[in-house]
Amino acid sequence: VVVGKEVGAGYHMKGYQYVKGFSILCPSITFTICFIGLIFNQPLLSLFGLGAEALHYGKYMIMIYLAAGTIRTCNYIMNCCYRAGGEAIFGTVLEITCLFTISVPATWIAGMVLHLPFLAVFSFLYTDELIRFVFEVWYTRSGKWVKPVTESGKATLPQFKEELAALRK
Secondary structure: OHHHHHHHHOOHHHHHHHHHHHHHHHHHHHHHHHHHHHHOHHHHHHOOOOOHHHHHHHHHHHHHHHHHHHHHHHHHHHHHHHHHOOOOOHHHHHHHHHHHHHHHHHHHHHHHHOOOOHHHHHHHOOOOHHHHHHHHHHHHHHOOOOOOOOHHHHHOHHHHHHHHHHHHO
């Protein structure tokens, strides 16, 4: 909402800076929550009356998500900010493409063909996240996602492109 408001008002650089900040802040929060969950996994998971084996799986699932969830949150934040900036296609197509060409087949192969243990198969759920992250960081830095729909936003778009080009030099 904040990004969309800034882009719509014609303050593209401010919206661009917000995306960069949110792309660091939100994954940091995810990492912190997962890290706290990892530290306190025993008392936290025991609230659910789980057995020893389930506690073991829960602990390692939290560890896997500590890394994968942090990157995943970054991807989600950037994708949502693209939509707020007027770009609804790139992030959605990238997400769907990576999910069905990388993550789903990799997870299926890990479980059904290679017969890997559950935790290994669980980790394959996130195989597309790092690839999406690389493309989304590139797209975020490019500023191509800034596509205002308001008149004031459209009027200041050339100025934003010049500012962004000057930043890259």
